[in-house]
Amino acid sequence: MSQANKPKKPNPTVPVVTHSALRKRVTDLSAPVLLRIHGLPKFLVPGLIAVLMLLGLFLQAPYSGVALTVVSVFIGWLMYVSWPLLDSKSKLIRFLVFLILIAATAVNYGA
Numbered sequence: 161m162s163q164a165n166k167p168k169k170p171n172p173t174v175p176v177v178t179h180s181a182l183r184k185r186v187t188d189l190s191a192p193v194l195l196r197i198h199g200l201p202k203f204l205v206p207g208l209i210a211v212l213m214l215l216g217l218f219l220q221a222p223y224s225g226v227a228l229t230v231v232s233v234f235i236g237w238l239m240y241v242s243w244p245l246l247d248s249k250s251k252l253i254r255f256l257v258f259l260i261l262i263a264a265t266a267v268n269y270g271a
Contacts, residue, residue, distance in 0.1 A: 183240075209231055213227070213231055224268040225269040228265040232258075
């Protein structure tokens with residue numbers, strides 16, 4: 161068989177995104193951290209988030225608020241870095257989850 165008869169693989173479409181200076185700076189600073197996180201065992205980051213969420217549910221204030229603040233900052237940072245690559249449905253879902261997390265954090269500090 162010749163190379164001409166092989167079907168070509170479709171190229172995935174990559175969205176064209178323009179970046180502000182702030183987004184470029186945050187993305188550049190985040191790249192080494194994201195690479196390090198990517199190199200960790202796959203269960204570690206979700207497991208750590210789950211532990212912090214449970215601590216946020218069961219500890220007394222202000223410790224519960226601190227645990228949820230750490231999770232909120234981490235999730236917010238990941239959301240900010242990945243935002244330009246998401247479709248509108250994914251953006252809406254992630255934003256709603258983030259709002260719920262922020263509300264839970266505020267309630268724990270207020271308790």
